[in-house]
Amino acid sequence: MRLLSGDPPKSIVLSVLLIAVLVALAFAPFLFPGSRSLETAARICIFIVLVASYDLLLGYGGIVSFAHTMFFGMGAYGVAIATDRMGTSYGALLIGALVGMAVAGVVALLVALLSLRVRAIFFAMITLAIASAVAVLVSQLSGFTGGEDGMNIRIPRELTPAFRLGEVFGTRITGKILNYYVVFAACLALFLLMLRIVNSPFGRVLQAIRENAFRAEAIGYRVVLYRAMATCLSAMIAALAGSLFALWLRYVGPATTLGMEIMMDILLIVVIGGMGTMYGAVVGTAIFVLAQNYLKSLMGGLSEATASLPLIPDLLSPDRWLLWLGVLFILSVYFFPTGIVGRLRGTR
């Protein structure tokens, strides 16, 4: 209970789902052997943190940002550039992550002060503009960031598949699996930290502001300050998630970290999972990543089955999965504003 900061799932089905996700991720290398499923598991871990940090801002702060992938990318590029310049070492990884986090925090603070001071909706537009400009800038400054091609990252040998440790339960333990557990442990720690933040007095003030900014201001809370702090925290955690992503993929490029598609994915997961719940990030991410893999093949099958009909196969083509997700997204904002978690908890 202390680990959960006094914020239990409050629903049996939700608890079961969460435990299932936790167990699956904790023992992923043994339960689902094969590099592809390990890849999926690591991606789920990192996205849970990324989405939860976005929920901190959107669900708890009531602020829409379109620059979350920019902060994610700052962490990833921080690690890539640091190891590129300083050579491969744990120190370089750490410094890269810390610098990425610091830059993300400072940029977030500046954007927040510039826009939140005036109107909360400016924030959405300004972050969209800045994030797009940064994405293009990154692909142009090829000398520094590797441009469109991105950068390969050389990480210490102990974390690569080339490093062999032995065998446990019939699974060969390689550096890749060690790397996975680094990612898993860090993500778990970050998630619990965020759970603590949203249940702290700071988190409660943030929610009060979301409910009624005028009243919160009248009671004497500095609304802009709280929102700016939420923006910073959220950006810094996103940057750390980015560093982990870079560590795991051993590669960073504009499309994998900065793309608008990832931003859309985050937005969809938060809303469908349940805004302002934290656990929504876990359930939403797990369902989303799995659905992305399996629903796409289902759609492919349906599309082939209806190939003789006009238009229908185009609508059902696996490439159009975002279309149906978009429809689902709109419907969930209307009818299930609290998402899956809200439904399971029985709140509207």
Place this chain on the structure above:
Amino acid sequence: MSAQSPGAAPSHAPTLTRLPLSERLKPWLPYLLVPVLMVLGYFAIDSSSSWLTLTVSGLAMGMMIFVIASGMTLVFGLMDVINFGHGAFISFGAFVGTSVLLALGTMTGAPSLLLNLLAITGAVMAAMIVTGGIGFAFERFIVRPVYGSHLKQILVTMGGLIVAEQLIYVIWGGHEIVIARPETLKGAITFAGAALEKYRLVAVAVGLLVFLSLRAVLRRTKLGLIVRAGVENPEMVQALGYNITRVFVGVFVTGSALAGLGGVMWALYQEVITAHMGNEIMILVFIVVIIGGLGSVEGCFIGALTVGLVQNYAAFLEPKLALISNIALMVAILMWRPMGMVPVVKAK
């Protein structure tokens, strides 16, 4: 005190207190921005013919952005509705217009100005009718259920944007489409040693025409009176006996149709269209409406021309800076006038 004949009534002619010149100039400063920028550009760019070329192309770009952004800013001013899906109208307009132009290939290919203009008129009409219709549906089904909540508006209209963009893929396929300008609008004319593309001059003329007509409607007609009053205090407009919702739908549809017109103009400007072109333009549109002052058509016009000029001058002087030049411009203007250049008075 001037001498007055005894017995004469004191004159009641209103006399305004004389303010110092700088104070009296202040409200007009935004209007001076564009000419000042042009003069600055003249001194920064050593060749006057390059300056002229860049200025015309900056103005052309600015005018197109204005045509697109004007509806969005009015929609916000009138009903406090922020439409992140506005970009979909741009893309749809471009695709519909391009399809019509491609179908009328014999007319666009003929070296006859009349036939060319006829084809363009057809394309523009089709694009505006389609985007106006989509706008009507968008308002009814996407925007209307979420009046009053900015957070939900941003989410839902973003969802609408995703769906609309995916529909473009379904209808027109995923690849970009190349569209040549009509025969008589190809090439450039030479003026004062500078090569001025004919099409850009047409774009400037069309943009100016849209601006002047919008202004005339807003200043001289009863409908314009209702819209301007509604931007300030929609409740009072209703209490005077006007159905503001109907007016709002009209503005929304007009704004969508104008975005469609802008989409066709942009398509012929770039001579290539993609499904996400609307998104890319929207970044400039957001910058324009923010620096212009959300809700103000005049501010939008000044903002659009400023952005167009800055973008073109910067691209010539320091190509790498072109991208962030507009972000820098936005930051500078927000620091100077946090509510934008022409702030809109709102009741309450």
Place this chain on the structure above:
Amino acid sequence: MSDPILSLRDVKTDIAQYHILHGVTFDVPRGGVTMLLGRNGAGKTTTLRTIMGLWKPHAGEILLDGAAINGQTPSQIARRGIGFVPEDMGIFSDLTVEENIRLAALTGAPDPERLEWIFGAFPALKTFWHSAAGTLSGGQKQMLSVARAVVEDRELYLIDEPSKGLAPAIVATLARALKDLKARGASILMVEQNFSLARALGDHVVVMDDGKIIWSGAMAELKADAALQERLMGLKMEHA
């Protein structure tokens, strides 16, 4: 009171989660000025806004000239013949005085004769005819707000505290104009805190407290009965 111009029957209005009107029932007689009195927070402004359709009552009935108007939109109600001067005056400050008035004329253009009457009552409006309404003084804005409501004949005028925050000379100008309007046979429902103005203009009185009507009758009756004044006005009107 036979054939009232406006009747409220057990009207209840909530704003957000608060109950503001707990069953308001009263009549506004045809012709003359009905004063709606009561202390701050009694629900007077809410009553006017509810009649105007700006708040939706969740129970009760509002009859204008015998026909129910509750549930209609503000624009429909305005077109049924109600002129409204809101508490905050509702001036469009970006529009000129002329544009403010023109907007209020539903038939298109204001009637010249009516305009002459308005200019006679409020000369300042003629002086500043083409100035932005935002540049007017507080008193001039109030005059504009009243002028806007009366630019065309209406069945009923709802006027919310026209004297609020204005200098005595301007209040006198407004009082003269309203008296003139009354002499033309208009029906007016007016909220007023300034009792001397209420006494000078009012024919009928409705007193509210805590979202309910606590007394209604003729102004003459109230004027004559010092004890009744004491009891009702003690609630608020210190400077009677």
